Amino acid sequence: MPADLAVIGLGHLGLPLAQAAVAAGIDTIGFDTDPRAVSELAAGRPPVDGSLTASEIRRMLSGGFRPTTNPAELGRVRTAVICAPTPLGADRTPDLGAVADAARALAARLRPNTTVLLESPVHPGTTEGLLRTLVEEGSGLRAGRDFHLAYSPGRVDPGNRGHAYATTPKVIGGLTPACTESAAAFYGRLTDKVVRARGPREAETVKLLETNFRHVNIALVNEMAVLCHDLGVDLWDVIRCAETKPFGFQAFRPGPGVGGHGVPVDTIGAHRPLRLVELASQVNERMPRYVIQRCATLLNEHGKSARGARVLLLGVTYKPDLADCEASPAPEIARRLMDLGAVVSYHDPYVADWRVRDLPVPRADSLYDAAAHADLTVLLQHHRTYDLQGLAVKAQLLLDTRGATPAGAAHRL
Known part of the structure; x- marks a missing residue:
């Protein structure tokens, strides 16, 4: 069954995005490779981190949200957002393994005119480099011509009910102006304000600055x-x-x-x-x-x-x-x-x-x-x-x- 949106990675970034999308009336699937996490969500049980309550999960499911481990579902959407985890590796740089796996799974099924977005914390250049390369090689399509590609830093404050998804501005940076506008059209359905960065590297560096600002202070x-x-x-x-x-x-x-x-x-x-x-x-x-x-x-x-x-x-x-x-x-x-x-x-x-x-x-x-x-x-x-x-x-x-x-x-x- 086709959907408007696929959220890839149902962790602390992916679930709030899926929740906001369902609330906005967007037909949404959630893809994750962890069968236990997916089955728990499908049964209406909240994630172990407590970021969403059982009642919130049930509302998402009743609104049409479908968690799945079936990668074939990724080939039936207009927009795909990668929210894979990127923990620090031994060299203190983000481990992009999960992002690469998500990109390959999506690329094998990517249709023309799909908007591909990345929200995972990554070092500047990842969207234009690793992500673009993997999706283009796996799909045979070209970013900026056959599909849209952009980055938007995740801005989620788990447990903070004072900052709703809709009232938190979303920064976006596309590979081309058309990519930026496609991303803006999607996020404009979820949030009151969209902020356009000059490109993916600037948008990626926004996340770097925001996180490091917190830690330095x-x-x-x-x-x-x-x-x-x-x-x-x-x-x-x-x-x-x-x-x-x-x-x-x-x-x-x-x-x-x-x-x-x-x-x-x-x-x-x-x-x-x-x-x-x-x-x-x-x-x-x-x-x-x-x-x-x-x-x-x-x-x-x-x-x-x-x-x-x-x-x-x-x-x-x-x-x-x-x-x-x-x-x-x-x-x-x-x-x-x-x-x-x-x-x-x-x-x-x-x-x-x-x-x-x-x-x-x-x-x-x-x-x-x-x-x-x-x-x-x-x-x-x-x-x-x-x-x-x-x-x-x-x-x-x-x-x-x-x-x-x-x-x-x-x-x-």
């Missing part, structure tokens, strides 16, 4: 957190005051490490590295070690050793009020605590089972009882369900890495 406040602790300065109060400035400042807040799908890219192929981003990555990657240092110091100050200490970790996801654990600093913190001989347990209302080093970590059933019996409780993620004032009363020692507790109620990062 988080690194700055992470360094400020260490400095302010040494100086006896309340950084959280500093940020509260600084963000009243109506110009020239945007508030970022420190934490135990940086997680999520938006990974910083500090090396672009053979080009020179982005030194500031490289340094920011080093700062952010040190934060779990700094949290361990603070844990050990707090225990020592209260006459306890890390060896044998009962440590309760609160919130192991990368983002509050979401089940997604992608690149969360919690596993590294747990591993380092275990290396010191601590007995680690956890609580997270969104994570029923959590494993570190392929071993299950005990989950606390009664939060307050667990905090009362732990030698140290560490807040790693501030879920709204946590009553931090109550926890501060119950816990023997509470280290708040998110600055969420009332001043004086806990030790803050």
Whole structure:
């Protein structure tokens, strides 16, 4: 059965796009090579990362959304959007393996006049280089003449209901002006504003800038957190005051490490590295070690050793009020605590089972009882369900890495 749109890759980028398309009345299929994920979606069950709820998935299905593992479906659409994951490889550049696989699957079935779009985070030049080459070679068609080709950086903030797909501007850059306008016509059905970049490389670099901007500024406040602790300065109060400035400042807040799908890219192929981003990555990657240092110091100050200490970790996801654990600093913190001989347990209302080093970590059933019996409780993620004032009363020692507790109620990062 033909469809207007194929979303290739049903992860944190693909599913929200499919949701927006179905809501706009676009006949949509979702293609993924993971049969279990596809069958779960087809049964109306939400993804494990919690980015969409079961009711949202059911509404998509009732609106005509069809998840599939059948690549033949890709040859029956007018528009195909590749949303494949691109994690950093060993050389700290995006691993384009999944994008290449998606391109080959699409190319083998591509029809003339199809609009091919890429949303995955990639290094500049990927759309014109790797993607164009694979699709042209696999289809025998020519980009810009026989089919349209463009890039649009994914702009999804999982769990944030304040930024809907329709109200978030979409940047697009096409191989030709006609490619850009074809992409604009598609995204114009989904969002209130379309921003045209000069070309695919500019659009790809938008994502690079946006992601690195976040990481560099988080690194700055992470360094400020260490400095302010040494100086006896309340950084959280500093940020509260600084963000009243109506110009020239945007508030970022420190934490135990940086997680999520938006990974910083500090090396672009053979080009020179982005030194500031490289340094920011080093700062952010040190934060779990700094949290361990603070844990050990707090225990020592209260006459306890890390060896044998009962440590309760609160919130192991990368983002509050979401089940997604992608690149969360919690596993590294747990591993380092275990290396010191601590007995680690956890609580997270969104994570029923959590494993570190392929071993299950005990989950606390009664939060307050667990905090009362732990030698140290560490807040790693501030879920709204946590009553931090109550926890501060119950816990023997509470280290708040998110600055969420009332001043004086806990030790803050």
